[in-house]
Amino acid sequence: MSLQRSLLSFGGLLVVLLCGLTASMQPSLAGGDEDPLLQKSRVLTEAFAGRLQLALQSALREGGPVAAVAVCKDIAPQIASELSRHSGARVRRISVRYRNPGNAPEPWEKTVLEAFERNSSDAGDEQAPEFFAGGDAETSARYLKGIRTGSVCLVCHGTSITEDVEAILQAEYPFDRARDYELNDLRGAFSVTWPDQGDAPPAKSAAH
Numbered sequence: 001m002s003l004q005r006s007l008l009s010f011g012g013l014l015v016v017l018l019c020g021l022t023a024s025m026q027p028s029l030a031g032g033d034e035d036p037l038l039q040k041s042r043v044l045t046e047a048f049a050g051r052l053q054l055a056l057q058s059a060l061r062e063g064g065p066v067a068a069v070a071v072c073k074d075i076a077p078q079i080a081s082e083l084s085r086h087s088g089a090r091v092r093r094i095s096v097r098y099r100n101p102g103n104a105p106e107p108w109e110k111t112v113l114e115a116f117e118r119n120s121s122d123a124g125d126e127q128a129p130e131f132f133a134g135g136d137a138e139t140s141a142r143y144l145k146g147i148r149t150g151s152v153c154l155v156c157h158g159t160s161i162t163e164d165v166e167a168i169l170q171a172e173y174p175f176d177r178a179r180d181y182e183l184n185d186l187r188g189a190f191s192v193t194w195p196d197q198g199d200a201p202p203a204k205s206a207a208h
């Protein structure tokens with residue numbers, strides 16, 4: 001395989017870390033042996049990102065940043081739970097420096113996020129890193145897609161936050177750690193966890 005890849009060891013399990021190290025890496029993944037859950041995870045993540053971005057942009061346009069805080073607070077978890085319900089996977093956003101403690105990473109997510117950070121070049125690696133580990137009867141298939149900050153994100157996650165936004169953030173998130181990001185920093189990741197095959201419902205009940 002010409003694909004550049006690093007192998008991480010998770011409790012004896014070898015998984016492939018796809019770190020967006022080079023622009024040429026992702027296309028080379030599109031081989032016929034690609035796991036269908038990898039493709040589904042990508043579709044879910046794109047849907048999540050797209051819907052959130054639209055909601056955020058229109059809230060910013062119509063009500064300004066203070067109103068847009070509600071989109072991040074209410075709409076983001078709502079989109080995540082809708083996508084989870086429809087797909088059967090657990091879909092969410094996570095960050096090591098989270099604003100909402102409910103978005104704290106699990107140990108495996110933290111390990112991958114830290115590897116993303118280590119492999120990100122300081123010179124502005126534009127591509128969001130990606131990780132996938134296929135599952136089996138005992139292990140869940142898992143996917144993470146890094147999220148980088150664009151300029152719009154800095155309104156609420158940057159180094160100079162206006163007083164009105166600051167006031168609402170302090171009221172809603174007294175333990176906020178999601179500050180002081182700069183353009184193109186790794187803000188966190190979309191996370192998709194599939195049930196392991198041992199958890200899958202039997203075929204006949206799935207038909208109803």
Ligand code: HEC
Pocket residue numbers: 056065066067068069072073074076077093094095097098099100101103147148149150152153154155156157178187188189
């Ligand atoms: C209007 C303010 C605002 C803007 C703009 C904004 N965010 Fe957030 N962000 C929030 C709030 C509030 C939360 C906490 C949401 C929750 O309670 O789940 C959050 C949470 C997150 C999380 C989940 C992890 C955590 O810290 O809890 C990620 C990832 C994230 N934002 C990324 C982004 C990115 C990337 C952008 C730019 C595209 C962005 N945000 C723009 C306010 C904002």
